[in-house]
Every structure is written in structure tokens, then in C-alpha cells.
Amino acid sequence: MTGPHVHKGPHVDATWDDVVETMHEAMTGDHMLCHLGHYTDGQMDVAVDVLGRRPDHPECHRDEYVRTARRLSTFVSELERELLPVRTGSLIRVVLQAATGAVYCDAVVPDQHVIAFIRNGEQPEPVTWSEVPLVRLADRRTTKVATSLRLRLSRQALNLGGWLTERLPDADADPALVPVAPPGAVHTSGDLGGPIPEQCQKVVDPRDLHLVSWWVDDEPVFTVDVFDDPKVRRFFNKSISVAQRRRFYDALGGRLPSIVTQFGRMCRESLGGRLERAVLDVEQGAIYYLRVRARQYLVGVTLNQNEVSPSDDKIARLGVTVRSL
Incomplete structure (x- = not known):
């Protein structure tokens, strides 16, 4: 079986190789994420997907994921301005969850996002939405990619989702x-x-x-x-x-x-x-x-x-x- 499909914007050159490598690694192996993309000002830089590897991930959806991610990146940047008056900082992570999947939009720097999609089957009732295992694992993986790409730019980690916080068990x-x-x-x-x-x-x-x-x-x-x-x-x-x-x-x-x-x-x-469910993480x-x-x-x-x-x-x-x- 071939590896993940990589699609690059026309402006992406060799200076992006480490970005591509980071995203490719996150998509290799378990096919947890069906699309992982890097977007700047609503435009796609790099997109990696495993469409066609599973029956519920047909290749014909590739352009659809990119269109959705572009719109999402732009709207998140607009929404951030609406949240600034409460003085809790920038909008750094958005989670949107439906019964059959979720999308994550994590900030790298202003107007630059890592966006990931997952699809999963219907959950048995009652559903504790945030604790669906695949949804949580995909959330952590997406934040790990965004954090890695932020550190690449010599920026401090943002503790997206609070996932970097160490906790005492129980x-x-x-x-x-x-x-x-x-x-x-x-x-x-x-x-x-x-x-x-x-x-x-x-x-x-x-x-x-x-x-x-x-x-x-x-x-x-x-x-x-x-x-x-x-x-x-x-x-x-x-x-x-x-x-x-x-x-x-x-x-x-x-x-x-x-x-x-x-x-x-x-x-x-x-x-x-x-x-x-929606999470607006600032x-x-x-x-x-x-x-x-x-x-x-x-x-x-x-x-x-x-x-x-x-x-x-x-x-x-x-x-x-x-x-x-």
C-alpha cells in the first residue's frame, strides 16, 4: 500500500521540506486522521491525506476537505477578532465535533493553521463527546503537529488544549x-x-x-x-x-x-x-x-x-x- 498523498501549493519550495516531513509522519501508520493540512491566510500550503485507503475515505473528497479547511481558516481568523475584547488572548484552537467526525483547527502563528479531519462511526448513547477515544487521540496528535511547527519558528508552545500540562493521576x-x-x-x-x-x-x-x-x-x-x-x-x-x-x-x-x-x-x-460540540480555545x-x-x-x-x-x-x-x- 502506498503512503499518504501529499499536495503542495505552488509557492511551496524546498524551505518547506521539514513542514512536509512533520505532517507526513503524523499521517503515516494508523490512518487516524483522514486529512491534515497547513493553511496560511485561508490558502493551502501543504495537505497530506490517506483518502482512498479506507472505504469511508474516498479520494473524491480530497478537494472538499481542502475547500472546507480554507473557509475554516479564514473564519477562525475573523472569529478571533470578536473574542479579543474579553482579553483572554488569541484564538489558538478550535474543535468542532459531529456524531460522525470532528475537525481541528490549531494555530501555529497568527493566520496560520494546522487543520485536521477525522471520520468515525455513530457513537452509542449516551455520548460524552469530549471523551470519544478517537476524537481525543486525534486532538492530541493535531496539537502535537501544530506545536512542533510553532517551535520550528522559535516560538514558545501555546499549550493547545492544555495537553502539555502534567497531571497527578487521580x-x-x-x-x-x-x-x-x-x-x-x-x-x-x-x-x-x-x-x-x-x-x-x-x-x-x-x-x-x-x-x-x-x-x-x-x-x-x-x-x-x-x-x-x-x-x-x-x-x-x-x-x-x-x-x-x-x-x-x-x-x-x-x-x-x-x-x-x-x-x-x-x-x-x-x-x-x-x-x-464546539471548543474555542484561547x-x-x-x-x-x-x-x-x-x-x-x-x-x-x-x-x-x-x-x-x-x-x-x-x-x-x-x-x-x-x-x-
Whole structure:
């Protein structure tokens, strides 16, 4: 069987050989990723794929993946500007997941992205979206490629997804390590009645997941955050207040269905289904969108880059709980 197919833009010369080699190595062997590309300002530099190696990866989709990735690269750069006012840094990683696949868009430097696609079979219910094994492994592989290419440019690693953070095994399972929020540290707004607000309040934590909100028909029903906790105050300064961040995330929560719809239209043919999960990973934390049912979704926020992945898992597990209520 032949190796991965490599396609280069007309501007790519011998100075790109190490980029091509890095991407080729990531695609060799297990065929986890079906497309891996390097894009600058919405234009393809290098694309490597294994289309034609599996029945669900036909070669006729090659141009489709490139078109989708080009649009995605451009839209992510535009979306980054919308997120800058909250002062959590650049948009460095985007994860979009459907029932049958996922796409990853990781920053190397501004307007330069590594974009990868996977396709997988339908998952049995209930699905904890972030913990689907193939989705997680592909996420880590894509961030490894993007980090390698960033280091090639003598830039410091961005800790995409928080994957570079070393963790003590089972640390979260020790009750003694769970911080107790002081009185007044937990801020709530909206309708406190019913089991869903109760479940949302259980998962916010000054260590990782700092805000959760529950939305129905594009309106916030309930929001809880720990922005007032002394352990979280280090993420605020004179340039951004707690009140300003609350207003920003409230406004963004109403915008997320439109943003996810735009992403979904770009990726529909490549992923083969409706988006269920979206992660907007910035330099200081991440924003999470999780579809629960039609016109019902959860929004989460962490301000701690080291805890992006654990916070993602918390939102995903909360989604499973809320779907069962």
C-alpha cells in the first residue's frame, strides 16, 4: 500500500521540506486522521491525506476537505477578532465535533493553521463527546503537529488544549483537594428552580470550570460562575472586570448558535452531520458549546489554560446528565 498523498501549493519550495516531513509522519501508520493540512491566510500550503485507503475515505473528497479547511481558516481568523475584547488572548484552537467526525483547527502563528479531519462511526448513547477515544487521540496528535511547527519558528508552545500540562493521576478524585468556595464566591442569575441549575452549580470550580450557563431558544435560563472566588481573581486586572466578563460571555452565549451554524455549514459535507460540540480555545482558557437538544445548549468557560481539557470533560459529562433529566 502506498503512503499518504501529499499536495503542495505552488509557492511551496524546498524551505518547506521539514513542514512536509512533520505532517507526513503524523499521517503515516494508523490512518487516524483522514486529512491534515497547513493553511496560511485561508490558502493551502501543504495537505497530506490517506483518502482512498479506507472505504469511508474516498479520494473524491480530497478537494472538499481542502475547500472546507480554507473557509475554516479564514473564519477562525475573523472569529478571533470578536473574542479579543474579553482579553483572554488569541484564538489558538478550535474543535468542532459531529456524531460522525470532528475537525481541528490549531494555530501555529497568527493566520496560520494546522487543520485536521477525522471520520468515525455513530457513537452509542449516551455520548460524552469530549471523551470519544478517537476524537481525543486525534486532538492530541493535531496539537502535537501544530506545536512542533510553532517551535520550528522559535516560538514558545501555546499549550493547545492544555495537553502539555502534567497531571497527578487521580488528583481530582481526592476530596481533600477540592477547594471550598467562601461565602459569596458563587454568583448565580436566572431561574434557580429545577434540577438543571442544581447540576450546573455542582460542576463550577475555582480550579477549572469557572462559568456554566443553560440556554433555551437562544435565551439564558440560568448562569453560575465563580469569578468572585479569590482563587480566580488572578485572571482579572484593571483592563477587564468581573462585570465586563459576565456581560461579554452572556452576549457571546446568545451568538454561539449562529457561530456554530456557520461552522456547521462549512463542515457539513466533510463531517457528515450536525455539530454537537464546539471548543474555542484561547490563550487563557476556553469557551465551550454543547448541544443538548433542539434549541437547548450548555455554555462553559474556563480562564485557566492548564485546565482546558478537564473543563471540556466536565461540560461533556454535564451534557449527559442534563439530557437524562
